[in-house]
Amino acid sequence: MPKERRERSGRVERVQKCQQGIMFEKGKGQHILKNPLIISSIVEKAGLNPSDTVLEVGPGTGNMTVKLLDAAKKVIACEVDTRLVAELQKRVQGTPQASKLQVLVGDVLSRDLPFFSVCVANLPYQISSPFVFKLLLHRPLFRCAVLMFQQEFAQRLVAKPSDKLYCRLSVNVQLLARVTHLMKVGKNNFKPPPQVESSVVRIEPFNPPPPINYQEWDGLIQIAFQRKNRSLSATFKNKKVLELLNKNYHIHASLHSKVVPDDFNIKSHISSILDESGFSSKRPRTMSIDDFLELLELLNRNGCHFCG
Structure with a gap:
């Protein structure tokens, strides 16, 4: 021009x-x-x-x-x-x-x-x-x-x-x-x-808002949607994800006076949770909010946390 x-x-x-x-x-x-x-x-x-x-x-x-x-x-x-x-x-x-x-x-x-x-x-x-x-x-x-x-x-x-x-x-x-x-x-x-x-x-x-720990929720969602087409099984084998969860597992165990076995392995622990619950093959892009709430409750109940 x-x-x-x-x-x-x-x-x-x-x-x-x-x-x-x-x-x-x-x-x-x-x-x-x-x-x-x-x-x-x-x-x-x-x-x-x-x-x-x-x-x-x-x-x-x-x-x-x-x-x-x-x-x-x-x-x-x-x-x-x-x-x-x-x-x-x-x-x-x-x-x-x-x-x-x-x-x-x-x-x-x-x-x-x-x-x-x-x-x-x-x-x-x-x-x-x-x-x-x-x-x-x-x-x-x-x-x-x-x-x-x-x-x-x-x-x-x-x-x-x-x-x-x-x-x-x-x-x-x-x-x-x-x-x-x-x-x-x-x-x-x-x-x-x-x-x-x-x-x-x-x-x-929503009033009242859902009764959940929002930091825990957002931690899970952030990890899940880094690769929304990847299965949860693959997502939770990521090295950085495992390091975070392992650190938080030990922190929460210490806070609740729970002894962590010497042979504890966070990767095997999470794989077992996902396999037994049927979440292992699920992909975030297809999961509903109820699915994510169920997954978060399941992981938290088994000592897996997304914030220290």
């Missing part, structure tokens, strides 16, 4: 990025949802009550915020870009909505979350995974979250055993919450358009 044409194209793109004098930064994941029908649909699917406090992450210039303010008692908007904060505050200034809006300036991942009953977010896609787990580990539990994600990430969240995209993320999130795919959102519904298609997902945490 000739230099003059490239420069002209760049100028056009910069103009297209601007809304109300603001230039959005794609590198920071700033893609403002502009379609009012989709915005209204997201707010509707959040099922807000007049008494709700809503946490909105990534409010941008406030296209969704004003709709949330109409439906809820309070909106706490978390935004990292001070230019967008100023625009949002200007938008509601002098209106009845102003007293219902609280703005938190900064990175949502680096701060404690306030109390909220519902979360709505069109957040930068690069923080999708850490934000989901920050939400799910937040206490007290919220009622639901309606979140915009990159389409493939959303598909991973809702994937079931044997699906191509079924992975560690799928299992960990579905252990803690009911996840529902709500709608696909095309690129042209944003300004500027992202490079990928998007989807909206609803997450409802």
Whole structure:
């Protein structure tokens, strides 16, 4: 492409990025949802009550915020870009909505979350995974979250055993919450358009959460999904996995005053457990959450632990 044409194209793109004098930064994941029908649909699917406090992450210039303010008692908007904060505050200034809006300036991942009953977010896609787990580990539990994600990430969240995209993320999130795919959102519904298609997902945490040691659970799932097509028998013959389990076996035995025989062999011990239970030939990509819960309980009961 000739230099003059490239420069002209760049100028056009910069103009297209601007809304109300603001230039959005794609590198920071700033893609403002502009379609009012989709915005209204997201707010509707959040099922807000007049008494709700809503946490909105990534409010941008406030296209969704004003709709949330109409439906809820309070909106706490978390935004990292001070230019967008100023625009949002200007938008509601002098209106009845102003007293219902609280703005938190900064990175949502680096701060404690306030109390909220519902979360709505069109957040930068690069923080999708850490934000989901920050939400799910937040206490007290919220009622639901309606979140915009990159389409493939959303598909991973809702994937079931044997699906191509079924992975560690799928299992960990579905252990803690009911996840529902709500709608696909095309690129042209944003300004500027992202490079990928998007989807909206609803997450409802289980209340109470499952009564398990989450560190133990995540340790098992992390090991299992390193090679999700490999049999569990093969996975648990990995040298580093055996070293971890052997160390933890001795730690837990010591804590419970249990004598470990001199001829104890962790590899033989685990192989015996897997063979007798029928888990030996199973592959993580086909295993349900109940399968993993049963396997974890079985291993823990036999002295095999994933955290010291």
